[in-house]
Amino acid sequence: MIKRDITGDADLIKQxxxxxxxxxxxxxxxxxxxxxxxxxxxxxxxxxxxVEELIYKRYVMEIGEVKSKRGxxxxxxxxxxxAGHVIGIELNVGFMTVIVVNLNASVHxxxxxxxxxDEKEIVAQLFKSIxxxxxxxxxxxxxxxxxxxxxxxxxxxxxxxxxxxxNAGLQNLPLKHLVETYTGIQTFVDNDCNTSVxxxxxxGAGKGRNQQILISVTNRGIGxxxxxxxxxxxxxxxxxxxxxxxxxxxEGPRCNCGNRGxxxxxxxxxxxxxxxMKSKNLESPPKVGEIxxxxxxxxxxxxxxxxxxxxxLGIGLANVVNTFNPEVIIIRGDMARADKWILNPIxxxxxxxxYFYSSTRIEIVPSRFGELAASIGAACEVIHYxxxxxxxxx
Ligand SMILES: [Zn+2]
Numbered sequence: 001m002i003k004r005d006i007t008g009d010a011d012l013i014k015q016x017x018x019x020x021x022x023x024x025x026x027x028x029x030x031x032x033x034x035x036x037x038x039x040x041x042x043x044x045x046x047x048x049x050x051v052e053e054l055i056y057k058r059y060v061m062e063i064g065e066v067k068s069k070r071g072x073x074x075x076x077x078x079x080x081x082x083a084g085h086v087i088g089i090e091l092n093v094g095f096m097t098v099i100v101v102n103l104n105a106s107v108h109x110x111x112x113x114x115x116x117x118d119e120k121e122i123v124a125q126l127f128k129s130i131x132x133x134x135x136x137x138x139x140x141x142x143x144x145x146x147x148x149x150x151x152x153x154x155x156x157x158x159x160x161x162x163x164x165x166x167n168a169g170l171q172n173l174p175l176k177h178l179v180e181t182y183t184g185i186q187t188f189v190d191n192d193c194n195t196s197v198x199x200x201x202x203x204g205a206g207k208g209r210n211q212q213i214l215i216s217v218t219n220r221g222i223g224x225x226x227x228x229x230x231x232x233x234x235x236x237x238x239x240x241x242x243x244x245x246x247x248x249x250x251e252g253p254r255c256n257c258g259n260r261g262x263x264x265x266x267x268x269x270x271x272x273x274x275x276x277m278k279s280k281n282l283e284s285p286p287k288v289g290e291i292x293x294x295x296x297x298x299x300x301x302x303x304x305x306x307x308x309x310x311x312x313l314g315i316g317l318a319n320v321v322n323t324f325n326p327e328v329i330i331i332r333g334d335m336a337r338a339d340k341w342i343l344n345p346i347x348x349x350x351x352x353x354x355y356f357y358s359s360t361r362i363e364i365v366p367s368r369f370g371e372l373a374a375s376i377g378a379a380c381e382v383i384h385y386x387x388x389x390x391x392x393x394x
Contacts, residue, residue, distance in 0.1 A: 015390050017042060021050040022059060022079075022394055023387055030063055030076035051077055058083045058141035059394065081106065084142030087133045087185075088379030090192060090372075091115075091126070091151045091175075093167040093220060098129045099372060100137045101379045103145075103386075105203045107372065109136040117169045127182050134183075145386055147179055147187040148378030150195030152220060154239045160189040163238065167220060188381045192216070192374040193241055194232050196332055196367065197225030199377025202384060204368035206328045213326045214367070215243075217313070218333040221264040228324060244268075248315050267312035269334045276305040288334040295341050303341060310342030314349025321354050321362065332367035339366045 017040075024036050037047045054060040054077075061080045065073065081104035090097045094117075100109040111132065115125050130147065137144055153165025160176020179187040190198075197206070197214040206212040206227070214225035222244030226233040233240055244264035245257045252261020265271060269288045276282070276291050279301040294302035317329060335342060343364055350357045369376045387394075 012390065015394070017046060018050050018053065018394050019387070019390060021047060022054060025051075025054070025060055025077055026079045026387065029060075029078040031078075032074040032076055034074060036077075054394070057394065079104070082138070082140055084140050084145045085137045086145055086379040086382045087130060087137070087147045088195075088375040088377070088382075089126070089129070089147065089149045090195075090374035090378065091122075091149055091165075091168075092192070092374075093152060093165070096126065096129065097372065097375045098133050099375045099379065100133050101376065102140075103383055105199070105376055105380055105383065107376070108138060109133065110372065110375075119170055119173065122168075122170065123173075123178060126179070130179070130183060144185055146382035147183065147185050148195065148375075148380070148382045149175060149179070149187065149189045150192035150374035150378040151175070151189060152192050152223075154237070154242075155189055155191050155194075156238055157188075157190050157194075157234055160187065162189065186382070188378070188385065190232075190378065190381060191223070191225075191234075191238065191241070192377075193223040193225035194234065195225075195375075195377035195381055196369075196373040197227045197330070197377065198232060198384065199369055199373055199380045200330050200367060201227050202380040203376075204373075205330045205365045209327045211324065211326045212328045212330060213320055213324055214330040214332055214373075215313075215317070215320075216332045217268060217335040219269050221268055222316070224320065226324065243316065243320065246316065246319060248312075248319075263312075263316040267309055267316060271312070272305055272309045272335075275308060276301060279305060289337065292338045292341070295338070306338050306341035307345050309335065309338075310345030311349050313342060314346040315353065317346060318350055318353035318357075321350060321357060325356075326362060328363045328365065330365055330367050332370075332373045336366040336370065 020040050024039050033047050033051055037044045060077050063076050063078050065075050081102045084103050086101050088099045095112055096115050097112045099107050101107050113129050115122050151162050154163045156163055162170055162173040162175050164171050175189045176187050193216050200206040210230045212227045216223040224241040224243040226241050245259055245262045247261050248263050249261030254260055255262040255265055273285045291302050295306050347359050367373045
């Protein structure tokens with residue numbers, strides 16, 4: 001009994017060291033074993049044996065000796081991103097995007113599918129697209145290590161159940177269970193804003209930042225991904241971040257959430273389109289991209305409509321900044337392409353409304369991954385679990 005306990009501890013310590021060495025190579029590679037020993041504070045023999053194990057398992061490659069004037073330098077080792085692959089999925093309203101990425105989140109394959117509004121059909125379409133992604137994934141040492149799904153809706157992250165996605169007509173759908181039963185592959189399910197902020201913080205616009213907020217501004221409204229102290233903040237029931245419905249005008253119009261004067265009524269793409277149509281006396285609605293193109297050509301009404309949207313985004317963001325004091329705010333969705341027109345009004349509104357605000361202390365940037373943000377982020381959630389969880393044997 002005692003012996004088994006000791007073995008258990010030794011296993012755990014080995015796993016912790018292996019994870020430590022692995023992540024130093026992922027983050028700092030190409031790197032020498034001596035350098036790894038310095039950073040990890042492990043002795044050189046331990047580092048060497050960990051590196052050998054990682055090479056044997058194909059996570060790590062030697063990239064040869066480097067010759068310099070001062071003679072031969074030690075062999076460097078680097079992370080092998082192609083050791084395995086991940087399927088990332090964004091399950092949206094009316095469509096889903098499915099991608100295959102390697103362990104560095106480089107996209108190998110992607111496809112967008114129209115989807116039904118019927119639950120059974122959506123599940124069948126999801127399975128079929130996963131089959132296609134598995135076919136498309138290149139052969140690799142580890143194969144598909146997991147599936148990540150970012151859903152536009154409220155998700156119980158622990159059980160992987162989609163609690164409700166009102167616009168998609170889905171409710172109490174045990175997505176994790178269904179996909180794992182069908183594929184036998186470990187699956188993670190999260191809200192799309194949460195997956196997006198995980199992706200941006202791992203490899204994207206917020207890489208290496210511990211305090212970041214992602215706002216998703218699309219024709220479905222405004223959602224927020226909150227990444228604080230290096231972790232996603234989901235709240236008790238998984239709907240932290242539903243900030244599109246915070247009140248910015250007590251007397252404002254009725255929102256379909258039941259409240260009045262919600263933030264998203266003023267700063268969503270629909271609000272932009274509505275204001276632009278009014279100022280131009282248009283009968284049919286233009287696309288957001290068309291308004292941005294017109295602004296880029298110098299159209300005054302387009303510039304004014306975008307500036308106003310930026311100001312309204314700033315009003316809501318003032319509440320976000322006062323609440324979370326982030327290092328970076330990442331804008332994802334239809335409005336991200338309008339950064340040239342909305343960033344100045346956002347910064348101006350923030351400096352007018354936030355007592356402690358300093359534009360040199362907070363960065364506001366468009367998402368790096370654009371329309372793949374939610375699917376890449378879903379894949380990053382798998383990658384993150386794989387490389388940082390000790391339960392997951394490397
Ligand atoms: Zn609302």
